[in-house]
Amino acid sequence: MNTHAEINLAAIKNNIGEIRKKLSPAVKFMAVVKANAYGHGAVAVARAAGEAGADYLGVANLKEALELREAGILSPILILTESPTSVADEIIQHDLTQTIYSFAEAKALSEEAQKRKCRVKVHVKIDTGMGRVGVAPSEAIAFIAKVSSLPGLTIEGLFTHFAKAEDPEDKFTEEQFSRFKQLADRAPNIPIKHSANSAAALFHPSTHLDMVRIGLMMYGLYPLGNSRRLIALEPALSFKTRVVYLKRVPAGTPLSYGSTYLTREATNIATLPVGYADGFSRRLSNRGHVLIRGKRFPIVGRVSMDMSLVNVGSANVEVGDEAVLIGRQGGEGLSADEMANLEETISYEVVCSIGKRVPRVYK
Numbered sequence: 001m002n003t004h005a006e007i008n009l010a011a012i013k014n015n016i017g018e019i020r021k022k023l024s025p026a027v028k029f030m031a032v033v034k035a036n037a038y039g040h041g042a043v044a045v046a047r048a049a050g051e052a053g054a055d056y057l058g059v060a061n062l063k064e065a066l067e068l069r070e071a072g073i074l075s076p077i078l079i080l081t082e083s084p085t086s087v088a089d090e091i092i093q094h095d096l097t098q099t100i101y102s103f104a105e106a107k108a109l110s111e112e113a114q115k116r117k118c119r120v121k122v123h124v125k126i127d128t129g130m131g132r133v134g135v136a137p138s139e140a141i142a143f144i145a146k147v148s149s150l151p152g153l154t155i156e157g158l159f160t161h162f163a164k165a166e167d168p169e170d171k172f173t174e175e176q177f178s179r180f181k182q183l184a185d186r187a188p189n190i191p192i193k194h195s196a197n198s199a200a201a202l203f204h205p206s207t208h209l210d211m212v213r214i215g216l217m218m219y220g221l222y223p224l225g226n227s228r229r230l231i232a233l234e235p236a237l238s239f240k241t242r243v244v245y246l247k248r249v250p251a252g253t254p255l256s257y258g259s260t261y262l263t264r265e266a267t268n269i270a271t272l273p274v275g276y277a278d279g280f281s282r283r284l285s286n287r288g289h290v291l292i293r294g295k296r297f298p299i300v301g302r303v304s305m306d307m308s309l310v311n312v313g314s315a316n317v318e319v320g321d322e323a324v325l326i327g328r329q330g331g332e333g334l335s336a337d338e339m340a341n342l343e344e345t346i347s348y349e350v351v352c353s354i355g356k357r358v359p360r361v362y363k
Contacts, residue, residue, distance in 0.1 A: 003241040003274045004359045006327070007040050009048040011234040015218050016052040018231055022201065027208050028192065029053065032215035033068070034060035034080065039279075039351040040219055040237055041360040043071040049218070050075050058213055062087055062096070069094045078123055078157070081133065088112040097121040097156060101135045106147045113152025122147070123157030123192070126183060128176040130163045140183050144190075157192040158184055162207075165199035166224040173200065177207050184209070199223035202230055221336060221347045235335065237351055238327030239280075239358075243292065243319050245271035246312075255309050256301025261286055263300075268312045270297075272323050275306045279354035280325060283343040284308075290323045294330020326350075 020029065031049035033042045046057055046068050057077045059065045065077045078097045085108035091098050092112050100106045100122045113120045124144060127134030135143045148155060160180040164172045177195060184193045194211040196204065201212045202223060220235035222228055246268055253263045263269075272290070276282045285302040290310055300311045310323070322329070326336050336347040343350065 001242075001359065001361070002244065003272075003278055004361050005039070005354055006238040006240060006361050006363060007044065008234070008236045008238075009044060009362055011220055011236040012040075012045060012048050012218055013052040015220050015233050015236070016049060016054065016214075018233060019201065019212075019214055019217055020053070022205070022231065023208060023212060026210075028055040028194075028211035030056040030058050030078065030194070030211055030213040031218055032058040032080075032213055034058060034064055034215070035352045036064075036356075038215060038219050038221075038348065039354040041362070042067060043073070044360070044362050045218075046071075046073050046075065056211065058215075062090060065096050066090070066094060069096075092116055092118065092120050097123060099123050099125050099159075100147065101125045101127075101133055103143070103146060106150055106153060110150035110152045119152050119154050121154050121156040123159055124155060124190075126158065126160045126180055128160045128179040129172065130161045130176075132161075134160065137179050137183060141186055144187055155190050157194065157211075158187055158190045159194045159213075162195065162197060162200050162204075165197060165204060165207075168203040173204055173207070177204070199227075202227055216348060219351065221351070224346075235327070237336070237354075239325040239354060240327065241272050241274045241323050241325065243270045243310075243317060243321045243323060244273050246317065246319055247271075254301075256285075257304060258302055261301040263311070268314065268317065269300070270310045270312050270317055270321075270323075272308045272310060273306065274308055274325065275304045277305045277355055278358050279350075280308060281339075281343050281350075281353070284339070287342050288339065289334065290325055291327075291329040291332050291334055292317055292321050292323050294332055296332060296334075 031054040033046050036042050037045035057075050062083045082105045088108040109120050125134040162173050164170045193209045196207040196212040198217040200207045220233040251265045255261045274280045282303045288299040289296045297310045297312050301309045336350045340347045340350045
């Protein structure tokens with residue numbers, strides 16, 4: 001197999017166990033599997049998380065939730081943003097829990113639940129400072145009371161989302177949590193209050209409440225801040241390909257689009273069948289490295305849609321050799337964090353960008 005991503009499900013289970021050690025036994029664990037489980041494969045990761053004891057799954061939208069239900073996954077699933085009111089029937093049909101922050105959404109769900117003579121669970125989202133979506137704190141108690149009066153609806157949860165939890169020293173998380181806690185204390189009949197993402201679960205233990213929502217750390221990736229000393233995680237994803245072509249070129253040879261790289265001396269150039277269409281960013285052009293036979297070699301020339309070039313010098317490299325883009329080989333390693341720094345982004349984007357045409361191989 002050429003370009004593929006290897007996913008270590010045992011690492012995901014191990015990471016859940018390590019995170020659990022930071023929590024009180026009563027705190028529920030939501031495994032966030034949105035965006036195809038951060039590029040790791042939603043169905044396989046959801047199953048592994050369930051086997052590791054996750055209480056809830058979190059997804060971004062109805063399509064992601066239905067993918068899990070169609071795969072036979074019966075765990076509770078929270079859709080973390082509102083869905084169109086026109087799909088209320090599908091939400092109820094597939095026993096999904098819906099986030100709400102508008103009365104129109106709540107009313108549509110209530111009407112559909114009455115038709116079906118059943119109840120639907122909802123979680124109310126409060127905007128305490130992220131500034132994207134959610135009920136304003138000043139309107140929250142009145143909103144909860146109004147929604148509570150609708151037949152067929154059960155408010156199971158109340159939650160918020162932190163904007164700066166990755167900075168352990170910043171006080172904004174404390175301010176957000178204080179706003180949320182004041183509201184939560186005035187809604188005693190709502191059984192699940194939750195606010196902590198991966199960073200907050202690690203840096204702000206007072207925010208754990210009834211449930212934590214864990215995405216990044218479950219995959220063995222670390223929040224910003226000095227987090228590596230606080231928990232031992234195992235990266236679950238390796239991104240790999242193979243050398244498909246080798247050529248010897250003289251000094252002064254231009255390589256790839258725009259001729260942005262000229263060889264300084266006679267050398268061997270390896271072609272890899274991976275490019276930005278696979279999630280191997282063009283920003284790695286003339287900057288990134290890969291591992292071949294346990295050694296680092298530089299990417300030269302522009303990364304194109306389907307191919308990249310590597311200068312292997314006079315090393316003993318052959319067609320068919322494995323090339324590691326993220327992961328370990330021999331005693332060397334290339335991390336998603338290192339790639340993110342080169343791309344001037346975050347590890348979330350690196351793993352989420354690995355394309356659909358890249359097969360996921362599970363072990």
